[in-house]
Amino acid sequence: xxxxxxxxxxxxxxxxxxxxxxxxxxxxxxxxxxxxxxxxxxxxxxxxxxxxxxxxxxxxxxxxxxxxxxxxxxxxxxxxxxxxxxxxxxxxxxxxxxxxxxxxxxxxxxxxxxxxxxxxxxxxxxxxxxxxxxxxxxxxxxxxxxxxxxxxxxxxxxxxxxxxxxxxxxxxxxxxxxxxxxxxxxxxxxxxxxxxxxxxxxxxxxxxxxxxxxxxxxxxxxxxxxxxxxxxxxxxxxxxxxxxxxxxxxxxxxxxxxxxxxxxxxxxxxxxxxxxxxxxxxxxxxx
Numbered sequence: 001x002x003x004x005x006x007x008x009x010x011x012x013x014x015x016x017x018x019x020x021x022x023x024x025x026x027x028x029x030x031x032x033x034x035x036x037x038x039x040x041x042x043x044x045x046x047x048x049x050x051x052x053x054x055x056x057x058x059x060x061x062x063x064x065x066x067x068x069x070x071x072x073x074x075x076x077x078x079x080x081x082x083x084x085x086x087x088x089x090x091x092x093x094x095x096x097x098x099x100x101x102x103x104x105x106x107x108x109x110x111x112x113x114x115x116x117x118x119x120x121x122x123x124x125x126x127x128x129x130x131x132x133x134x135x136x137x138x139x140x141x142x143x144x145x146x147x148x149x150x151x152x153x154x155x156x157x158x159x160x161x162x163x164x165x166x167x168x169x170x171x172x173x174x175x176x177x178x179x180x181x182x183x184x185x186x187x188x189x190x191x192x193x194x195x196x197x198x199x200x201x202x203x204x205x206x207x208x209x210x211x212x213x214x215x216x217x218x219x220x221x222x223x224x225x226x227x228x229x230x231x232x233x234x235x236x237x238x239x240x241x242x243x244x245x246x247x248x249x250x251x252x253x254x255x256x257x258x259x260x261x262x263x264x265x266x267x268x269x270x271x272x273x274x275x276x277x278x279x280x281x282x283x284x285x286x287x
Contacts, residue, residue, distance in 0.1 A: 085120025202241025
């Protein structure tokens with residue numbers, strides 16, 4: 001089993017069999033992980049190879065970015081996500097980003113933290129170790145048994161299927177690019193943030209992998225402005241994410257107006273030469 005302290009360490013690339021040797025697996029995990037182990041000579045895939053594997057699974061299941069059905073549900077329950085969770089704990093940049101997130105969370109001195117869509121729970125466990133006085137929840141409807149076992153080693157970390165009550169800090173990293181309606185999910189989650197509570201959000205609205213939905217890509221330029229219209233004030237950058245403050249009631253209707261404007265502007269920007277897009281987008285959304 002991957003120990004709590006190992007998530008702070010930089011190690012040589014381990015073998016897949018070593019990573020999963022003492023983890024509880026479900027039936028479909030074993031054969032797939034064995035095939036991947038053989039494919040990469042029992043060494044761990046690189047980041048680009050992880051992305052390739054995700055795309056292969058997406059295609060094999062016949063997933064459609066326009067239709068969120070049982071195929072997409074099966075995709076997010078596939079062992080490729082267990083592999084991805086284990087990868088994060090071996091990848092220098094991923095760990096560095098999470099260390100930055102943890103430092104930021106610790107500076108808020110929270111009593112209650114939720115990592116929404118926290119997957120394998122690496123970030124939540126790191127927060128739990130650094131903030132022993134905080135109650136840390138990973139919000140996942142169907143967590144993997146291996147993730148639950150790893151979380152059990154940190155007393156103040158637990159998995160929950162949904163948000164309950166109010167939180168001092170909410171976190172959502174690499175979540176909103178995977179859903180058809182990010183604003184509805186922001187509103188639903190932010191309702192659980194106390195007044196003046198803080199929401200740390202990190203997105204990748206780019207076509208890096210096929211499960212990043214194209215419908216969300218316009219937000220790569222307008223996300224901060226759209227959330228500001230909802231009532232979440234953009235604050236400091238944290239690694240590749242940004243912190244937001246809840247300042248009062250959430251007004252999703254105002255955010256929808258900004259969203260529609262964003263979609264139209266994005267269509268126009270995409271027709272321009274690449275060298276001009278980012279500069280013009282910054283000018284538009286900073287005005």
